[in-house]
Amino acid sequence: AQTVTQSQPEMSVQEAETVTLSCTYDTSESNYYLFWYKQPPSRQMILVIRQEAYKQQNATENRFSVNFQKAAKSFSLKISDSQLGDTAMYFCAFMKLDNDMRFGAGTRLTVKP
Amino acid sequence: DTEVTQTPKHLVMGMTNKKSLKCEQHMGHRAMYWYKQKAKKPPELMFVYSYEKLSINESVPSRFSPECPNSSLLNLHLHALQPEDSALYLCASSWGEDGNTIYFGEGSWLTVV
Numbered sequence: 001a002q003t004v005t006q007s008q009p010e011m012s013v014q015e016a017e018t019v020t021l022s023c024t025y026d027t028s029e030s031n032y033y034l035f036w037y038k039q040p041p042s043r044q045m046i047l048v049i050r051q052e053a054y055k056q057q058n059a060t061e062n063r064f065s066v067n068f069q070k071a072a073k074s075f076s077l078k079i080s081d082s083q084l085g086d087t088a089m090y091f092c093a094f095m096k097l098d099n100d101m102r103f104g105a106g107t108r109l110t111v112k113p
Numbered sequence: 114d115t116e117v118t119q120t121p122k123h124l125v126m127g128m129t130n131k132k133s134l135k136c137e138q139h140m141g142h143r144a145m146y147w148y149k150q151k152a153k154k155p156p157e158l159m160f161v162y163s164y165e166k167l168s169i170n171e172s173v174p175s176r177f178s179p180e181c182p183n184s185s186l187l188n189l190h191l192h193a194l195q196p197e198d199s200a201l202y203l204c205a206s207s208w209g210e211d212g213n214t215i216y217f218g219e220g221s222w223l224t225v226v
Binding site for chain 2: 037042043046047050095098099100102104106
């Protein structure tokens, strides 16, 4: 069974600064997908970024980027130029090829003005 | 348009009631999902439908009964629930192909009294 571990229950960052959220996972699969989702107080799950395991290049989406280390089974999210609207719960997720997606416990990020 | 619509947004039901949660998407997605999320916890996968067939059932109690009438609709029928079943129920959809991004609805808040 796949497990996803987010070791930072809570983090905070000053507005305009950079923060990195950690995620590790355990799997015996060779092909899979990794995601970061954001869940603001409205509880809507919003996709932040996605990474295919077969791609060595790290995914980027504007201020969001990942550091994907396949051998180490690590998938961290870096948020640059943090904004107040980035305050949310962030979930790391692992998906097998059969659409089975599992989430980590989440990291609550607070961006302070 | 990446919209998944869930109704009702809030539902209060007694333990002897029968009710249903509904989910609809018009993106042409062929996979649909139900997740359950308790407060301060990550979403937990309940069911996956792929091409209108149930492909994953995470050993969910029979008091939860999913139904996929067509590729755009997904229902979750509720009967004889317990207070501990109170949670946010998230519907989601994806193209159903390998690793396609899953898009979530805003959720249905269920309270069992």
